[in-house]
Amino acid sequence: MNRGCSMSRNMNTKPKKKKKSKWSVRRMIFWMIITAGTATVCVLVGYALIIFNGQKLLGKIDPSELVMGSPTAIYDEKGVFVANLNQLKSEPVKYTDIPPLMIDAVIATEDKRFNEHTGIDFLSIGRAVVKDIIHRSAVEGGSTITQQLAKNILFENPDKTLFRKATEASLAIALEEQFTKEEIITLYLNRINFGNRSYGIKVAAKRYFDKELKDLELWEMATLAAIPKSPKYYSPVLYPDNSKDRRAVVLKLMFDQGFITEAEKDKANAVIYKAPPQVATSENYLSFIDYTVEEALDKYNIEEDALKKGGYKIYTTMNTKAQKIMEESFKNDKMFQKSDEEQQFQGAMVIVDHKTGGLVAMVGGRDYEKQGLNRATLKQQPGSSFKPLAVYAPAIETGEYNPYSILEDKQNDYNGYKPRNYNNQYLGEVTMFDAVKKSMNQPAVWLLNEIKMARSLKFLKALDIPLEKNDENLAIALGGLTKGATPISMAQAYGSFANNGAMYTAHSILKITLNDEVIETFKADKPKQVMSKKTAWYTTLLLKGVIESGGTGTAAKMNRPVAGKTGSTQLTIKGYEKFTKDLWFVGYTPEWTAAVWMGFDKPDKNHYVTISSGSAAALFKDVMSKALDKVPVTNFVKPSGVPELTEPPKGIIDLTVTLDPALPNKANINWTPIADSAVSYRIYRKSTETEFEMLAEIKNNQAVSDLTIVPGQTYQYYVVTFLPDSNTESNNSNVVDLVVPVTDVSPSPTELIIPSPTDDGTIPVISESPNPEESTNPDETPSPTPTESSTPEPTPSLTPTESPLPTPTPVPVIEVQP
Known part of the structure; x- marks a missing residue:
């Protein structure tokens, strides 16, 4: 019974629960209405506030500003006002x-x-x-x-x-x-x-x-x-x-x-768009200002309209004197190739302060006022101006090469890639100095193949020069890139040579202010050490030679030290490969680094370079010499701790070897001696059965004969000069071939001069003075007179040996006559 009553009570409670549920629904509906009403009121109030705020904002705006906003101002490196961004x-x-x-x-x-x-x-x-x-x-x-x-x-x-x-x-x-x-x-x-x-x-x-x-x-x-x-x-x-x-x-x-x-x-x-020829405006500094705007947008994330009309003040690295001079040079038609009605012959130039990375001046084109296409930021094929970056500096960085190292200069086939020298002439061997000075192609490709591609790519990556996957081949030795490099990136990279291997990022903005409050500033990070000081210095010595007589960059020579490299590229249109597409010169003084590019925007069969390859170097000189005319002349200074680069002796270029008419088994060896009493001469011979080996080492101007030639054999000879103090040899002389005919005549024993071997078994140096009375004591050999330069200037066709020279081995007998 109790259980039933309990069940009855439980059943009687169910209707009460339903009533409670209905009450909850009513409450929910009520609160929803209250919430919706409140939200509506908030929306209306908010809308009213928006309307009020909008009217208030509009009332504060000067009606004239509805057409254009207040200008953003640009200042130069000295804080002097130069222009407003909305000058147009x-x-x-x-x-x-x-x-x-x-x-x-x-x-x-x-x-x-x-x-x-x-x-x-x-x-x-x-x-x-x-x-x-x-x-x-x-x-x-x-x-x-x-x-x-x-x-x-x-x-x-x-x-x-x-x-x-x-x-x-x-x-x-x-x-x-x-x-x-x-x-x-x-x-x-x-x-x-x-x-x-x-x-x-x-x-x-x-x-x-x-x-x-x-x-x-x-x-x-x-x-x-x-x-x-x-x-x-x-x-x-x-x-x-x-x-x-x-x-x-x-x-x-x-x-x-x-x-x-x-x-x-x-x-x-x-319809295909074609930009119309327009009348240039009278504005100055447009290339630099537009680059500054791009830098502010990309690096500091300021919106374009806000930047151009927001009352900002942008303080830049611009040197107004250099900028004006550059713009005037680009207006001088004599500096450029004549254009036609279809296309304007173009150019671009940028100057960088390599000690800070600040952009000094920039021009993006001859008609930049009309088009706004900044060619200083466009990638072009750099040609031979890329060689120091991709080949020579990386090779020196290995420690195995220096400016006097001997490089191979022969026609080679690198798995189907067959580079050639521009004049189709090959010398067999050249020094690195000569290869750079004369812009020879084969030695550059050979050297890149020797140091391996990975080393070059790593070096270029450190210089912030991005390459494509397709660029991983030997063609980069000659500047053959998929997309190329910009004048700004080339100037930035070359600046590291001038700055002892340290590279700063190129930039144009020092700081940005709004309402006299600094909101952005350039963070001058430490420069990146992209190469050793030794590599930078030795590369500078190489590039100084390009400017001297006989080099490809003599047009850049001026009244202050200059180092640099020319560059040119070929037209790729079939049948027009002999014509030039681009001209470059990238160089530096102790103060600034600059890059110049010349060419057509759209090269074709009717538009290619016909002016001198030195034209870009001439423009470099015109701008830099004027922009630096009031700056004291300084010299490139060898960094402390970098070893002196010892200049090897000059080589022989007129070796002759002939059979003696009286003695068929005697070869007479002759050359013109150099004017240096400290050098000796080493004679090398190769026979049909042996490789080159040293016959003897002699001093002074002596008549030398080889008395050990064998009938029916073929011989080759060359001579090098040798400096005992520095243990360096010159470049090899010209190689002379000698064919000895078969004969029954044998040399008389009395005609042989056989020097006695020394204790170590080698043949002694034979030194005989043409005049015995003028003989000098070896210990009294005069030292060269020191000059003002701490490092000798590189000279052509010279090379040191890269390792200690071997001790001469016993060799066939020669005759030496005073």
């Missing part, structure tokens, strides 16, 4: 001056609901929010044209944040309330950035097409409408392919929205 002022136009189709193109591309919304397009915002959530970051703006105008006016918070969006929205609503749609689209097109320092639709039409607005064609309007999304990336001048692709998108949107027909779309799509 917008030229405002009226709504009626803008072609209706131009307005249609912009609306179709940027904001197709422009004529329907009141400043904010909630559909676009919703789409943007969804994408932001998916990507977990702000990837899409969802901004209307009015919001873009608001952002363009405000520009103080460049990041895509909720606060900035709210501020933009408030100002956009205020703009919609105060201005008509026609006024808003006109304000937008009058102040928007169209790239290449062009603000406003009128300036852009003149810049890109040299036309008035009323004369623009459909494809031109679509091209302009494509630019604002990314003014640099969609510039028809800088990136014509990107521009054409984006133009196609604009035209499709116009077609989809009923503004144009399909036939009009296809016709406008087919």
Whole structure:
């Protein structure tokens, strides 16, 4: 019974639970209504605040600033004002001056609901929010044209944040309330950035097409409408392919929205853009300023519109004297090849202070004012100017080579790669000094093959010169790269030679301030030691020789020390390979390093280099000598701890070997001695049965005969000079062949002079003075008179032996006559 009563009570409680559940639902509905009402009130209050804030913001803005913002100023290395970024002022136009189709193109591309919304397009915002959530970051703006105008006016918070969006929205609503749609689209097109320092639709039409607005064609309007999304990336001048692709998108949107027909779309799509010849502006420093802007955008992440119109002050590394001189030189037609109507012969130059990495001056092209294409930042094939970076400096860095090392100069086949010297002449062997001075190709490729590709690639990587996978071959010894190198990267790399192997990163900005408060500053990190001081010094000695008589860079010689390297590349068009495509000179003084490039933007059968290969070096001299004219002349200084580079003796170039008419088994050996009493001469001989071995070592100008030749044999001879004090030999003389005919005549024993062997079994040095009365004591050999230079200048055709010379071995007998 108790159990049943208990069950009855439990059953009676169920309806009560249902009543409690109904009560909970009612409470939930109640609170939902309260919450919704509160949210509505908050939204209304928030909207009211947005409206109020927008009106307040708009009231603070000077009406004149609705066309253009306050300028950002540029200063030189001394803190002197040089220019404003928005020096190319917008030229405002009226709504009626803008072609209706131009307005249609912009609306179709940027904001197709422009004529329907009141400043904010909630559909676009919703789409943007969804994408932001998916990507977990702000990837899409969802901004209307009015919001873009608001952002363009405000520009103080460049990041895509909720606060900035709210501020933009408030100002956009205020703009919609105060201005008509026609006024808003006109304000937008009058102040928007169209790239290449062009603000406003009128300036852009003149810049890109040299036309008035009323004369623009459909494809031109679509091209302009494509630019604002990314003014640099969609510039028809800088990136014509990107521009054409984006133009196609604009035209499709116009077609989809009923503004144009399909036939009009296809016709406008087919046009190929060609930049018009325009009248240059009177502005200065454009290349340098534009590079500075790019550096601020890329390195300091400042938005372009904010940078150009945000009242910043940018302090740069520019030397205004050098910059003006460089620009004047580029305006001098005598320094360049004559151009035709199709293409302008171009050039670019950059100067770097290798002690800091600061850019001193830069010109990106002869008509840079018109195009804004900065060729100082474009990759070109560097030719032979790449040899010191890819071959010679890495070889010296191994410790196995120096400027006097002997390199092979023969025609070789490297698995199908057959480089040749420019004059098709080969010397067999040359010193590194001669190979660099005369820009010989075969020795460079041979040496790269000897030190191995991996060593060169590692060295280039340290110099911040990126290569492609396809570049890992011997062609890089001659500058044969897939994409090439920029003048800035070449100047930066060469600067490490001038700076004892230490390399700074090239830069143009020292600091950026806003409202007199420093917001960004260049962090001067320690330079990167990319090579030893010894390698840098020895390479400088090599490159100094290029400038001297007989070198390829004599046009760069001026009234102060210069080191550098020329470069040229061949046209790759079949049948035109003998013509030149690019000219280079990269060089340095103790103060600055500079790189010069010359050529055509689009080389073809009618556009290739015809001027002297020294023209780039001549431009280097013209700019550098004038820019440094008030700077005291200094010399390159050997770093402490670097060993002196001993200059080897001069070599023999006129060796002759002939059979004696009276004695068929006697060979007479003759040469012109050098004017150095400290040297001796070593005679080497090779027979049919033996390799080269030393016959003897003699001193002074003596008549020498080989009395041990055998009839029917063929011999080869060469002579080297030898300095006992430094234990170095010169380069080999010319090699002479001697064929001994078969004969029955035998030499008389009385004609043989047989020196007695020394205790160690070697043949002694035979030294006989032409005049016995002038004989001197060996211990009294005079020392060379010291000069002001601590290191002797390299001279052609000289080489030291890389290891201690072997002790002469017993050899056949020779006859020496005073």
